[in-house]
Amino acid sequence: MENHGDHFHEAQYTDQNGVLQTTKIPVVQELARKGITNLPQRFITSPQTLSATTQVEVPTIDLLKLRVESDSSRYRELAKLAGAAKEWGMFLVANHGVHDSVLDSVKDVVMGFFGLSFEEKKKSVGSFMSVDNMGYGRNFVRSENQPLDWIDRMTMVASPVDDENLRVWPKKPHNFREVMVKYAEETQVIFSDLLQAMAEALSLDKNAFLQQFEPKRSEPDLAIGITPHSDASGLTLLIQFGANDGLQVLKDNKWLSPIWPQDMLLVNIGDLMEIMSNGKVTSSWHRATTSTNYERFSVAVFYNPPPDAEIEPMRGENSGEGMYKKVNVREYVKHYYKISPTVGKEAILYAKVV
Ligand SMILES: O=C(O)CCC(=O)C(=O)O
Numbered sequence: 525m526e527n528h529g530d531h532f533h534e535a536q537y538t539d540q541n542g543v544l545q546t547t548k549i550p551v552v553q554e555l556a557r558k559g560i561t562n563l564p565q566r567f568i569t570s571p572q573t574l575s576a577t578t579q580v581e582v583p584t585i586d587l588l589k590l591r592v593e594s595d596s597s598r599y600r601e602l603a604k605l606a607g608a609a610k611e612w613g614m615f616l617v618a619n620h621g622v623h624d625s626v627l628d629s630v631k632d633v634v635m636g637f638f639g640l641s642f643e644e645k646k647k648s649v650g651s652f653m654s655v656d657n658m659g660y661g662r663n664f665v666r667s668e669n670q671p672l673d674w675i676d677r678m679t680m681v682a683s684p685v686d687d688e689n690l691r692v693w694p695k696k697p698h699n700f701r702e703v704m705v706k707y708a709e710e711t712q713v714i715f716s717d718l719l720q721a722m723a724e725a726l727s728l729d730k731n732a733f734l735q736q737f738e739p740k741r742s743e744p745d746l747a748i749g750i751t752p753h754s755d756a757s758g759l760t761l762l763i764q765f766g767a768n769d770g771l772q773v774l775k776d777n778k779w780l781s782p783i784w785p786q787d788m789l790l791v792n793i794g795d796l797m798e799i800m801s802n803g804k805v806t807s808s809w810h811r812a813t814t815s816t817n818y819e820r821f822s823v824a825v826f827y828n829p830p831p832d833a834e835i836e837p838m839r840g841e842n843s844g845e846g847m848y849k850k851v852n853v854r855e856y857v858k859h860y861y862k863i864s865p866t867v868g869k870e871a872i873l874y875a876k877v878v
Pocket residue numbers: 745747748749750755762764770771810811812821822824
């Protein structure tokens with residue numbers, strides 16, 4: 525038995541017989557802090573999940589151009605967006621308008637939180653376990669013997685910030701909440717603009733997607749290092765720091781490493797958008813690599829329709845055949861966490877018309 529010290533995350537999952545199980549998983553930051561020389565067996569993944577990648581330029585969308593009404597460069601940008609959403613499910617956003625000072629304070633509070641001792645982190649977040657990933661702990665736990673990602677994670681709901689959701693918000697650093705609420709607000713504007721632009725780019729009514737997201741909701745989610753997956757979200761907005769690379773996307777069966785300039789945000793299209801667009805846009809299959817030698821941070825804001833919403837694939841002239849059916853958002857997300865991680869893009873089959 526390997527000695528992982530006494531720092532564990534507790535995670536819950538439902539096993540094949542539908543029984544709720546609890547498992548203990550070593551805390552990655554604590555292992556790294558001890559300066560381990562051999563990776564514990566539970567963290568060793570199969571060689572193909574670590575296949576080499578090439579650096580690549582992913583499409584960059586200039587949000588300023590999208591925000592300027594009726595201009596020919598705006599139409600070019602819309603066409604680029606349609607292509608990126610269909611072919612990549614991923615793109616960079618330049619001129620996003622989020623002030624450096626906001627992004628810097630996000631980095632500060634995230635590093636501040638993860639910089640606390642394990643005991644302080646636990647205390648700061650309060651005890652809470654759930655199968656849908658909320659709180660400080662782990663990502664995608666489905667069984668006792670799956671390979672584990674080299675990651676610790678903090679996930680909370682940013683809208684609404686009510687008593688129920690606040691149970692898993694860190695109390696330290698003291699300004700964590702104020703900073704994250706502000707950042708989540710700023711991301712809303714970007715999400716709205718992108719959703720409207722995506723509808724326009726697909727020749728739909730401007731509000732075709734956006735209306736399915738009302739009232740607005742998002743989940744900032746602080747992550748380090750992660751196995752291949754698509755996001756369950758509508759759209760996801762990412763920043764990374766502590767490293768210049770790590771995120772990779774599968775395209776045409778090859779793993780590629782996007783060149784990600786620091787001043788840009790990165791968007792992943794999630795499964796719910798693929799469903800809503802009836803497959804006109806694609807959720808990206810992506811992963812992030814990390815190292816035992818340095819700390820990489822990423823902050824993901826998942827923008828989802830409200831959990832009670834029934835989302836529908838768009839209908840109309842351009843919608844094509846019915847590829848997807850109506851799904852309840854909460855049920856979809858529940859299904860997604862129940863079966864993840866998966867080898868391929870599997871969760872979305874739940875919503876496919878067969
Ligand atoms: O760390 C990253 O860059 C990716 C994180 C991610 O894919 C996620 O949180 O869903």
